[in-house]
Each structure stands twice: as structure tokens, then as C-alpha cells.
Amino acid sequence: MTAAAEHGTGQPLAAEAGRRAEVRARWLLSAPALLVIVCGAVGPLAVMGVYSFLAPGPYGDVVWRFSTDAWVSVLLERDIFDGTLSLADAHLSIFWRSTWLALATTVLALLLGFPTAYFIATRPARTRDLWLLLVTIPFWTNLLIRTFAVLQIIRNEGVVNSLLLATGLVERPVQILFTDAAILTGMVYVYLPLMVLPLYASLERLDFRMVEAGYDLYARPRDVLLCVILPLAKPGIVAGSILVFIPALGAYVTPTILGGGKNMMLGNLIELQFGQGRNWPLGASLAISLMALVTAALLVYVRSTGGREAAHG
């Protein structure tokens, strides 16, 4: 398309008209995709924003009456019995748990994933694809299956406990399931490939002559790692961290299955409002709060890559 348009060497007026036609054509082409996305993803978010300013109905749904209760309830709560206004412990502790679990997941994924990505990137070209395939297979496996697999490993009758009991290291099964540790394990397992792949993309392009230069200057391997390799791999590290942190923050399936309904993360809290909690507006405001957290994380990403990526979209 562009090729054809660029061929024209006519007068500015004709070029202008041609350009307008081109812009129109581009809008026409992208219209169906945009329409589907607006109807099936973006539009509903706006509706949800509206709902967060309504009052909850008696058994779910909303009553069309303006109310800021939902937003106030995100951070503050009124004690049922003495009416005192205080910080909403329940919500804040869930926000906190979600954030630190997501951060811990990211860090652990990085610690495990960086050496792995480096390993793959330094394999000879023939076998590199195979290693990459080995990493992507778990990635393409359903999240639910992977979480269920972790369940089978850590439950009281699971593999870990069976081994511990069989070797006599413990007398009774260790309670791993239904703890924060269980959720963390599940999330690291599920999101690890998402960390490895961008890291690999970054490390693959690493110019090892820099590394060689470092060694030539009498640097030790540790210094080379910290001062040469890591900075060069920074875009990959940041991309991988974002790809892990965002889904981890909004995780729903993993805490449901491994958390036992007691260790709730933001996703579970939001779902509760649409079920037993019977408070759709609060669910909406919590969901928007989650989006705000995610956007904040993304802004950090954009800033740290100097906005280079933003230009390319």
C-alpha cells in the first residue's frame, strides 16, 4: 500500500489528497478489529467504571442510584457494631498479599529464568531451537493443568510429602497446600516460561565481544556478569518482569486452587463481590484499582526503557 502511494511524485495537492485517501483506507482496514475489541474488551471496561459509582442491589446486580460507597469501601470500612470508620484491613491485607506475592514471583522467576535463558542463548545454533522448544512446551500447556499438577505435588498425599514420609524426614505430612507458599510455588511454576522467553530474546542478541573485552581488562566472571551482561540484558529483564508481574498481580485460578479460599488475592476478592459478597459496585471499583496498579507497573516499565519501545507501540 505504502509502496504504491510513495510512487507518486505529483503536485503537493494531489499528494495531500492521496494521503487523505490513504489514511481513510487505513481506518477502514483497522475498523473491524477495533470494533471487536471495543465491544468485547474495552467498552465493557467503561461500563464497569460507571457501575463502580452505583449502589449494590439486594441480591447482586445494581440499583441505579449514584453512590461513592464502592470507592470508599476499597480503603475504608465502617465497623458493623460500633460504626467507627477505619482502614479496611481485609482489603488492604489482600492488596498487600497480592503485591508481595507478585513481586516474589517475579524475583524468583528472574533468579531461575536468567541462568536458563543464558544457558539456551549460549548453546550452539543447531540445538538452541530444541532447548527453546523444551521451554515453550510448558508455556503452551493450559494454566489450569499446570496448577493442578502443582496441587498433586504439594498436597498432603502428594509427591513431596510422600517422599518426605518415605525417607522418614517427617512423621506427619507437612502442610504446604493452602498456604501463601503454595500460591507462590504455583505462580512461579506457571509464569516461569514468560520470564525465560523475553530474557532469551535479549540475551540472544548479546554481543559477546563486549564480554570478551571485559575479560581482556582482567575482570572476574562475577564482575563481567554484573557489569557487562546484566546491563546489556536489561530490556529483556524488564520485559520479562512485566510479563510476569502483571498476570501474577491479577492471578485468579492459582490462588483459587492452591489457596483454599482462605488466602485470597485481588482476583478472588473481586470475584467474591459478584458472588457471595453481593456488591457489584465494589467489585467494579476493586477491579479498576487493580488496573490502576497494573498501569503504574507499566509506567515504570516505559520509564525504565526510556520510552524507546513506546514509539513502536
Next chain:
Amino acid sequence: MAERFDVRRQRGFSLVAALCFALLYLPIAVLVVFAFNAGPSVARWEGVSLVWFEKAMANEAVVEAALRSLTIASFAAVCATVLATLAALATTRVARPYRGLALKYTLINQPLVVPEIVTAVALLIVFARVKVWTGYSGLGYLLLAHTAFCIPFAYLPIRARLESMDLTLERAAADLYATPWRTFVHVTLPLLRPAILAGATLAFVISLDDVVITEFVKSGGQDTLPTWMLGQIRRSTSPEMNAISTGFLAISVVVVVVFFLSSRKRA
């Protein structure tokens, strides 16, 4: 002769990598191995047996859910790829950025940056109302939702390919008096084919995998395989789960390996 100093070696990295691979495959391996266990628990091995596979296949609900998953995924993959191709053509190789281009990028990539649970409850809210207004509660909502979140996944590879594509061949076609349409069909599309395939495959698997959005949007009797499995895990773990997971896993592996092999040949 002394061992050559390898600038690429970092101490301990290979060990961690090996550990990582082992950890990645251990849970899946356990699942697959115990799918063939005669007993129901992973605590005791009771002999090899295909009984859980038989039960899974005889389970009508499972088969139906699996078919529904495949149907939705196929539809979403095809639609999303077509729409994404159009959108990619519209938003790449722009001589000068025009107004609204940045907006388009944001919109198209939106499903990638919004957590699934947020989109899921937003869709729940809107579709619940629409279902009551129109009385229609068929697969349409699921198809729309899936296509919407598959578009960015199909879009990215196609766009990447377009951006790095060299204009020479298309210019040559124009030089030979080909109309824009013919250039598109006979030159651009074939060059884009690998990217379109990548996008379609990615969209297909992403849709097949989806749990959260489907769980919130579905109406009665519209379980996909992942939502059926989620229900089972939450409300009544059946030992068939290992077998069903293995089956599902097999499908994913086949898709990935086929795609991998076909893209290797091309390279």
C-alpha cells in the same frame, strides 16, 4: 593443550538451568505418569492401567466441553487472524504517523495489559444485561470475547513481520504494472504467510487455554474444557483429571511441535 577459555561460561548457570528444566517438567511428568496409575491417588502406585482414560472418554460432559473448546478456539483464531492482518496492514509501514495511530496501538494491545479478571467481570456486567434484554444466551458472547482477546496475539507477529519486510518485492510488482490488489494477493500475502500462521496458532492456543474470561461469560451448559476442569477441581476432584489433563497436554504438545517443525523447514 589447555582448555580454551570460554567467555560465555558463567559458573553455576548450567546447574540452575538444569534445575529449572527439571522443575518445569516434574509436575507435568507426575501428572502424565499417574494418569496411567490404576489407583486414584498420587501417593500410591497401583499398577498400570488405562481405566481413567476410558472413564474420561466415556464422560459425555468432557467430550462435549472439549469439542466446544475446539470450536470456539477455531472460530476465534480464524476471525482474530483475519482482523489482525487487516489491522496490521493498516498500522504499519506508515510514512508519517497520522492522528489516531497511537490510539489504535493502545486499543489493539489493550487485552494484553489488562488483567484477565478485570476484563472478565466487565464482560460479566455487560453481557448479563444484554442477555436479559435480548434473551439470547448462546455461544455468541463467548465467540466475541475470545476473538477480542485473541486479536493482539495474532497482531503482534504479523506486525513484526510487516515492519521488517523489505518493500523491494512489492515495488517490483508495481513496476510490472500490478494493481495494488494483485500485489497484495500475490506478493505481500505469501511473504506474510509464516507470520499469519504464527499468529493464528498463537490465537488458537490462547483461546483454547482461556479459563477466567470463559468462566465469567458462559451461560448454562456452555462449559469449555478448562472451565469444566476448574469446576471439577473446585467441587469434586475426580481421578480422571490426571487422564484428561494428559489428553489436553498431548493436544498442546502436538500443536506446538507441528508448528515448530513447520517453521524450521521454512527457515
Next chain:
Amino acid sequence: MTTSRILPLVAATLLATSAGAALAAGELQIYNWGNYTSPELIEKFEKTYDVKVTITDYDSNDTALAKVRQGGHGFDIAMPSHNYLPIWIAEGLVLETDPGSMENFGNVAPEWRDPEFDPGRRFSVPWAWGTVGVVVDTDDYKGDINTWKVVFDPPEELKGRINIVPEMNDVIYAAIKYHGGKNCDGDLEVLKKVRDTLVAAKPHWVAMEYNTIDKMVAGDFAATTDWNGSALRQRLQKPSINYGYPVEGFAYWSDNVVVLKDAKNVENARLFQNFVMDPENAAMISAFNRYANGISGSEAYMPDDMKDAPEVVVPEAFRGNAEFSRTCPPEVQDLYTRIWTDLQK
């Protein structure tokens, strides 16, 4: 794998399997509690009436109410508990199918024919009834299990191994009884103690899950609040698991089959309501979920291990501590919901 190759593959699969699948005359969408519907019953119904039945499950009355209330659910049949049924009726969610005049109504036991929650049985049909109590693995705890103390002020051996089934009203009722309150108690003094007890006990709970059977048998839990039939199913798999009837007071409940107002398959739904009032079919239901049903004559077909199981037949000594829980007035219900959400942390 090109898209042009995927589509024919999908089409072929669909063709292959649909040839075997029931091209039934009709459909029925049932919305029921999880792990609660006998597959044999469904098979028999499907064959008898040439109807394809699909079951979707839920894990609490609140979830079911929320889902049905929001509309567009696509279900024909649901099974609300007795204390929620008046709400369903008041909200206009159920169809008046008048089971009282259906063919099999004569089989309904006299005490279930005209209940407080559905006078004259204009909407519902009994599915199962039972009690809410405590389930303990006596291998882990040898003390007295007939008290709510097991879950609200647990002994050392059970701390950190307790599950609470997240059925809000059951748990609040239990806590109220634990503090000597009454059914649908709205007394703020009592409720404050209830809230404090629940919040204090929560650290000793390991989970709040619906799926107790597998987890108790597998040892993921050592104790749980639960319904009696579930307890019996657990004991049949692991004999050390016993059911306790709390002396502070425990509740009877009953689940009822209703047809939903916006059901698409009303005829089939009516047939289903009639179908479950038949003694043989009722016995099938009970044989699977191990609860008593309200249909006379079904005793003849029930499995032996239910005939004098302590889970099904409430022992004489405990009968005085039981009553039916009730639908509470909205303000009181609202307080309960707030206490419950306070608990979710």
C-alpha cells in the same frame, strides 16, 4: 497447521462424535450443587424422555442466587435450600409449576407436603434433606466431636487442619448457636460475639472450600463443618471419619427442585420435577449423595449402609438440639453478609 487445515479437522471430529451423541428430542439444563446429582438418575431420565441433560454446578446458595438473579443464565432447573427458597419466590425467579397436582405428588411424605417455605408446594419438589454438623478424622483427634468447639475453638491437634464449607448462613447459624443465640438472631450483642469468634478462629482454619470429600479422605483436612451425606460418603471411604452433632444446636435443611421463570425447556423441567418424586428415583438420588429424601416408599430401594447410619438417622440423644434454619429478615441477613465479608481476609 494452517487454518485451512484446522477447520476440516474440527468438522470431521464434530461429525464423528455427533453421530454417536444423543440427537435427543429435547434438552434440560440443570443447575445443582456440585457432586450432588446421581449420574444413574440422569441417565434414566435421559432414556425415559429422550432428553439431553446438562448439569452445571455451584457451591453455595449465595452463588446460585447471584447467578440466577443476574439473568441470562440459561438454566431450567435449580435446587435452592429451604431457607433461600422464599427469597427466590419473592424475587420472582421461579415458575409456579404446581407440583402439588403432579402425578407423583402422592409419594411425598406427609411432613414434607406443606412446608413453611413453600406452602402447598406450588413451586418446589423435595430433593434431599439433612443436617449440618462437624466432621472429624478420629485418627487425628480422639476427643468429643459433638460440639462446634471443634471448629470455633479447636483443640491443639486440629489447629491448622480445619476446613469451613463457605455456606454463609450455615456458618453464621452455627456460631450463633455456639453463643446461645436463636434462629435468625439479630441481637447485636450476640452478633458481635459471633463476629469476634469467627475472626479469632480463622487463623486455625486451613481452608474454606466446598470440596471436602476428597480432601478429608486424602488427609488434606482433619476436620470440617459439613453436611451429613458428605460425611457418610467420607466415612465409607475412610472409616475413621466421624460425624458430630453439636450439642449447642445444629440445623436441619432441605433442598428443593424448582423450575426457573426464564427456563427455556419448561415441559422437560416439569417432567423432571415429577420424575424425582418417584420412590425408585428418589432412592437413586439418595444412594448417590447419601442424604435422606422426602419421598415415602423410597426406603425399600435405599442402600443398606444408609438404613441405620448415624449420619442419616439422627441419634435420639441429639434430636432435641435440632431445628430448621429460617429465612431471616433482610436487615438481619444484611448483618450476616457483612460479618461474612468481614471474615474474608
